[in-house]
Amino acid sequence: xxxxxxxxxxxxxxxxxxxxxxxxxxxxxxxxxxxxxxxxxxxxxxxxxxxxxxxxxxxxxxxxxxxxxxxxxxxxxxxxxxxxxxxxxxxxxxxxxxxxxxxxxxxxxxxxxxxxxxxxxxxxxxxxxxxxxxxxxxxxxxxxxxxxxxxxxxxxxxxxxxxxxxxxxxxxxxxxxxxxxxxxxxxxxxxxxxxxxxxxxxxxxxxxxxxxxxxxxxxxxxxxxxxxxxxxxxxxxxxxxxxxxxxxxxxx
Amino acid sequence: xxxxxxxxxxxxxxxxxxxxxxxxxxxxxxxxxxxxxxxxxxxxxxxxxxxxxxxxxxxxxxxxxxxxxxxxxxxxxxxxxxxxxxxxxxxxxxxxxxxxxxxxxxxxxxxxxxxxxxxxxxxxxxxxxxxxxxxxxxxxxxxxxxxxxxxxxxxxxxxxxxxxxxxxxxxxxxxxxxxxxxxxxxxxxxxxxxxxxxxxxxxxxxxxxxxxxxxxxxxxxxxxxxxxxxxxxxxxxxxxxxxxxxxxxxxxxxxxxxxxxxxxxxxxxxxxxxxxxxxxxxxxxxxxxxxxxxxxxxxxxxx
Ligand SMILES: Nc1ncnc2c1ncn2[C@@H]1O[C@H](COP(=O)(O)OP(=O)(O)OP(=O)(O)O)[C@@H](O)[C@H]1O
Ligand SMILES: [Mg+2]
Numbered sequence: 068x069x070x071x072x073x074x075x076x077x078x079x080x081x082x083x084x085x086x087x088x089x090x091x092x093x094x095x096x097x098x099x100x101x102x103x104x105x106x107x108x109x110x111x112x113x114x115x116x117x118x119x120x121x122x123x124x125x126x127x128x129x130x131x132x133x134x135x136x137x138x139x140x141x142x143x144x145x146x147x148x149x150x151x152x153x154x155x156x157x158x159x160x161x162x163x164x165x166x167x168x169x170x171x172x173x174x175x176x177x178x179x180x181x182x183x184x185x186x187x188x189x190x191x192x193x194x195x196x197x198x199x200x201x202x203x204x205x206x207x208x209x210x211x212x213x214x215x216x217x218x219x220x221x222x223x224x225x226x227x228x229x230x231x232x233x234x235x236x237x238x239x240x241x242x243x244x245x246x247x248x249x250x251x252x253x254x255x256x257x258x259x260x261x262x263x264x265x266x267x268x269x270x271x272x273x274x275x276x277x278x279x280x281x282x283x284x285x286x287x288x289x290x291x292x293x294x295x296x297x298x299x300x301x302x303x304x305x306x307x308x309x310x311x312x313x314x315x316x317x318x319x
Numbered sequence: 320x321x322x323x324x325x326x327x328x329x330x331x332x333x334x335x336x337x338x339x340x341x342x343x344x345x346x347x348x349x350x351x352x353x354x355x356x357x358x359x360x361x362x363x364x365x366x367x368x369x370x371x372x373x374x375x376x377x378x379x380x381x382x383x384x385x386x387x388x389x390x391x392x393x394x395x396x397x398x399x400x401x402x403x404x405x406x407x408x409x410x411x412x413x414x415x416x417x418x419x420x421x422x423x424x425x426x427x428x429x430x431x432x433x434x435x436x437x438x439x440x441x442x443x444x445x446x447x448x449x450x451x452x453x454x455x456x457x458x459x460x461x462x463x464x465x466x467x468x469x470x471x472x473x474x475x476x477x478x479x480x481x482x483x484x485x486x487x488x489x490x491x492x493x494x495x496x497x498x499x500x501x502x503x504x505x506x507x508x509x510x511x512x513x514x515x516x517x518x519x520x521x522x523x524x525x526x527x528x529x530x531x532x533x534x535x536x537x538x539x540x541x542x543x544x545x546x547x548x549x550x551x552x553x554x555x556x557x558x559x560x561x562x563x564x565x566x567x568x569x570x571x572x573x574x575x576x577x578x579x580x581x582x583x584x585x586x587x588x589x590x591x592x593x594x595x596x597x598x599x600x601x602x603x604x605x606x607x608x609x610x611x612x613x614x615x616x617x618x619x620x621x622x
Contacts, residue, residue, distance in 0.1 A: 149508040153508030179507060179517075180508065
């Protein structure tokens, strides 16, 4: 349980002359749910985008420091970018189904892989949809457009779509920000089950969600890592005044 | 000012602008009406399927229809891959604000503004004199084969002329695809090319098709670029090889209107040919408009 899956050292992200992330160092344990909280603009999304190197697509940002998964540097030039992004898959804040059928959305990630013989696609689709608590709602309409689903269903589809490629690390950027309480509860339930198989990093601007679902919590503020620890402790006896102010809702 | 005057002025301008619109419609109606009335009786199956006879005063326009179709087919084969890959490069691969991209955009805009006769001269100078003659010299020891006006050179010249149309409409189709869709593909492990192939292109197909049809419709109606590069006054055979010359509808109209030995005798045929040409380009434009509005509607629902 205490094995470290990801180790981040001195991670700094700069845009022109401002620092978006300032010298962040932390480790993420295998099979934990780590939640990242902090007010708007504190760098949570940027932090996630470093982990699967989506940050590379933004030319104006420069990244320093190192991120290692299973002791392999993901920023090294030898790294296979496709491999990294499959092993560290991401679900975005806004549900982003692509304009194609539900089934095609789910199969998309598999199309990007070369050696696929021997996997049963239908089986994997069912397993992923069940894990995302969506199977019963869509099992009879897999060939319909994914755009017809409700927002909550779309977000669970996106979760299932990420699960299709069997990630080892799952990044979620405020996955419940636009969802109703029932969809939210379903996603949280799904995450708790999924952590048996993978490591989950959950960015959320809902501190209650962090306290409900995560094992540990990290608090960001203006690009600084202020405090990190067991979720219970962060919410009951935070060491830093800024953390206690934020989790008790006194600012942010 | 008193109220009456204001009312009068407002009514006056209302009428004036209305009349401007009406005159536009009327002019189009007169042009079309004139052509249809004078041409329709001559458009028969025989007219569409036979070659001209008796110095164009009799017979049909089949070689010109065939030549036009062959010409725009070759043009499409040349312009679509070039135009679409240029647009993909500009929108997806190139760094957003680089000078190089700026230069390419400028070049495309300027290309769109070049008069079509200049394209014709360029085709003559570059494709025929330089490339064609060059090929002959290198591969055939100077024997004349490619270094003369031919359908391949004419279609390449037209491809250059219509390149901006294809690039711009493909770019538009790519631009409206949300950035999030690219990131979804990346976050599932796609390479850049896989992202383009499986996520971007399927959504851009409508826009690419629209651009292609508009390009074909423009290409089918242009005479100046093919004037020196391969169009023939009259040919006893159909073009079957890339270095053959060809007859073309627009050029045929020009020839009949200006070079006919007997203008009065060719007049009905002239009308009928123009009618065929217009029907062709209108149908193409109309198809493009329909596809475009369908795509737009689909995108709206998509959001
Ligand atoms: N490409 C970029 N160029 C310049 N500045 C950027 C860029 N991306 C992010 N920033 C800045 O970095 C800071 C952190 O942004 P980030 O999106 O990581 O915050 P966040 O914690 O996810 O906020 P939110 O809770 O609103 O989603 C913001 O001030 C933002 O303006
Ligand atoms: Mg964010």
